[in-house]
Amino acid sequence: MxxxxxxxxxxxxxxxxxxxxxxxxxxxxxxxxxxxxxxxxxxxxxxxxxxxxxxxxxxxxxxxxxxxxxxxxxxxxxxxxxxxxxxLEMRLDNTTFRLGLAPTIPAARQLVNHGHITVNSKVVNIASYQCRPGEVISIINRDKSRQMVETNLQYPGLANLPSHLEFDKNKLEGKINSVIEREWVAxxxxxxxxxxxxxxxx
The missing domain is CATH 1.10.1050.10 (Ribosomal protein S4/S9, N-terminal domain)
Structure with a gap:
């Protein structure tokens, strides 16, 4: 299927x-x-x-x-x-969604597939990529990409940022501090x- x-x-x-x-x-x-x-x-x-x-x-x-x-x-x-x-929660498309960079997981998958997302400053376009603690997720340094994400951040899919993530709105950069805990699964x-x-x- x-x-x-x-x-x-x-x-x-x-x-x-x-x-x-x-x-x-x-x-x-x-x-x-x-x-x-x-x-x-x-x-x-x-x-x-x-x-x-x-x-x-x-x-x-x-x-x-x-x-x-x-x-x-x-x-x-x-x-x-x-x-x-x-x-499932540590997939790159879901992590992008939980950081608020996209309103839904399908929208986050599109961001990843189209090369807008970087992991540790390298473009990763595989939505199923398994994120690990210590990795930094950010937006590629392109005006179009940053404008798209800034618009998405005004209307995030989920209001609360999980405890295993931190996000810098000025740099449009998120960091994974640990593996997600069960209570933060939405x-x-x-x-x-x-x-x-x-x-x-x-």
Whole structure:
């Protein structure tokens, strides 16, 4: 399955608030579709599937990408669910979004792909690049790039900067001080259900 490029509000109506996917909120509080208002009781599989879909759509991953992250998280010591969230949160596109340089993760991915973002003064155009503590994220020294980011900073996607990041608005420069802690993950999700969903295939 490739990355989702359809209507985003339809997804947020079905799965709930996804801060990385869109800043818009749905006017209708029930899921889309003919039977959105009178859904039957969901099975355990449906609950796990929904949590997995939240993760996939919020971070803009394909099914195979998410499966790779789950397998990678399993090889690391510690809670698989927490390691999985840390791997996703430390991606360059998500870090760019959390610094406020872009209003959503898809917008941050575009900034990265188009060569506007530098890591330790080198242009990195791979959205899935894993950021590490000590690295400095900044904007390439081009007027167009800086103007774009300055506009985005006026309307950040999330108001609070996570504790593992620091940002200098004058230099348009962010620094990663540590790996993100679980409490600063903005997405409301039960990561254990995602691990359980993949337990048969990962």
């Amino acid at each position: 490739s990355r989702y490029r359809g209507p985003r509000l339809r997804i947020t109506r079905r799965l709930g608030e996804l801060p990385g996917l869109t800043r818009k909120s749905a006017r209708r509080a029930y899921p889309p579709g003919q039977h959105g208002q009178n859904r039957k009781k969901r099975s355990e599989y449906a609950v796990r599937l929904e949590e997995k879909q939240k993760l996939r759509f919020n971070y803009g991953l394909s099914e195979s990408q998410l499966l790779r992250y789950v397998r990678k998280a399993r090889r690391v010591t510690g809670s698989t669910g927490q390691v999985l969230l840390q791997l 997405l409301q999700i039960n990561e254990l259900l995602v691990v359980e969903y993949y337990s048969r295939m990962a």
